[in-house]
Amino acid sequence: MFDSILVLLAFGCLTGLTTVLFGFGGGFVTVPVVYGVVSASSGQDTDPMHVAVATSTAVMVVNASGATLAQLRTGRLRREYVWPLAVYVTVGAAVGSVGALALGDRVQHVLFTVYLVWTILDSLLRRGFLSHAEGAEPRRLGRGTVTAGGIGIGTVASALGVGGSVLTVPLLRRRGLPMADAAAMANPLALPVAFVATVVYAFAGGTGAGGHLGYVDLVAGAALLAGSLPTIALVRRIVGRMPDRVHAWFYVGLLVAALVGINVV
Numbered sequence: 001m002f003d004s005i006l007v008l009l010a011f012g013c014l015t016g017l018t019t020v021l022f023g024f025g026g027g028f029v030t031v032p033v034v035y036g037v038v039s040a041s042s043g044q045d046t047d048p049m050h051v052a053v054a055t056s057t058a059v060m061v062v063n064a065s066g067a068t069l070a071q072l073r074t075g076r077l078r079r080e081y082v083w084p085l086a087v088y089v090t091v092g093a094a095v096g097s098v099g100a101l102a103l104g105d106r107v108q109h110v111l112f113t114v115y116l117v118w119t120i121l122d123s124l125l126r127r128g129f130l131s132h133a134e135g136a137e138p139r140r141l142g143r144g145t146v147t148a149g150g151i152g153i154g155t156v157a158s159a160l161g162v163g164g165s166v167l168t169v170p171l172l173r174r175r176g177l178p179m180a181d182a183a184a185m186a187n188p189l190a191l192p193v194a195f196v197a198t199v200v201y202a203f204a205g206g207t208g209a210g211g212h213l214g215y216v217d218l219v220a221g222a223a224l225l226a227g228s229l230p231t232i233a234l235v236r237r238i239v240g241r242m243p244d245r246v247h248a249w250f251y252v253g254l255l256v257a258a259l260v261g262i263n264v265v
Helices: 002-022 027-039 048-074 085-100 105-125 143-160 165-173 179-202 218-238 244-264
Strands: none
Touching: 002 027, 002 048, 002 179, 002 218, 002 244, 027 048, 027 218, 027 244, 048 085, 048 105, 048 143, 048 179, 048 218, 085 143, 085 179, 105 143, 105 165, 105 244, 143 165, 143 179, 165 179, 165 244, 179 244
């Protein structure tokens, strides 16, 4: 158990880094690592993927809140890209988190993997993500993107515990925003997903057994936060210093690492 806590603490630090630099909120780091820890445990948890997703959303509530406040001070948050998109993301989050409870653990694992593969290929093969035209004026989000797109983002994000950053960052990136700005706005957009999903998962699967609140693993979540929160406070000082193209490549690289992590445990 002590070894697992150390692993979670170390990955919590990585979670803090990715929250600030990439808007992940922790999902693509916390889901694979919690899934691995739970799968390797004594076997009391019959749905390790549900526990991983639920714990990820709970950690994301805290991480995304802290990162949002930090990014607010930098002036990178732009209201026209966050509101009213966040409203429709919230609606989708309610649909996705309730629907996820009906999915089998194996199905949820497969969907998480497919989602990662699709996003990686889309980022590499479709123009507009890895390159950014300097000085170009960012384009506004269309009505359909805000409404149907927002509901879709919330549904997928809450069902897989990823906060939506892997949808919102490419979306905003292809609207002409620099990576630093797109990642910054992924955090406030992840908050409604994380909050709604955590409430749903907390009231599912029983309460209080073995350090759990519903499907949320409280011990794992606390260990992850112990590593992530100090890291967020430190990393926020270097936001915007990474070259834009390097920033985009690192984003794709982390998705590849998450894909490997979720499938080797």
